[in-house]
Amino acid sequence: MLKLSANISLLFAELPFLQRFEAAARAGFAAVEAMYPYDQDPAQMAEQLEAHDLEMSVINLPPGDYSAGERGLATLPGRSADFDRALETGLAYASQLRCRRVHLLTGNLGRGMTFEEVHPTLRRNIARAADYYAGHGILVLLEPLTREMLPHYSLTRVEQALELIHDIGAPNLRLQLDLYHTQQEQGNLAALIERHFDDIDYIQIAGVPGRHEPTVGEINYGYLLDLLQARGFAGWIGCEYVPAAGTLDGLAWARERKLLQPRGDRGKYHI
């Protein structure tokens, strides 16, 4: 049976952040993921996870200066002290949240730089992150993101991520396949899933265009979820989308597929 995780940076945004855990549990999720939880108290988050019997399935590592457009530091020579601090902060949160996965955002390409030019720095930093987290039993995930959303991002294609993963060869370095991003960057999703199935630890879903419910848009998620089910995909599937209307109404697709069994009274939240 496929397992869904609620991205509580985007889902249940009708509620204050700490109330989203209970809402996700009541909706039937067994796990939640969060993009950048670093403005939250991890002890309070851990309490919510415990109280509602939820797993924290993945968090992003700190991205650097988000408001300045940074999305990771691993491509940036001269930022190794900041990169190390991001690894430490990520570990502190992951440990407290008992989260077994961190997504390492790789960073932008500097002006006029190519992927090939940043590759040595990127490879060194990814290897360092994998080594740093290995001792703590935490997986480091690489996720190709689309230039439609982040025009200067460095890691955009599945093959780039896999080349780094295989070349570095760390057992805790794995692929996070976000089908929303990959559809826009290269498409051919079913073939990619089949071809690279054994490398995929984690999947994220959203409709294209718009990043709304997976039922809306050009991706046939019914087909892809059937394929993942048939292949016995055992990892989490993160619902990382912006609900077009209310979160709960927008989850009808998951209830219909019996992927969510609501645990309680949804009336409480009016969402």
Ligand SMILES: O=C(O)[C@H](O)C(=O)CO
């Ligand atoms: O945007 C995404 O799809 C990533 O999963 C992410 O969280 C980086 O912001």
Ligand SMILES: [Mg+2]
């Ligand atoms: Mg994603």
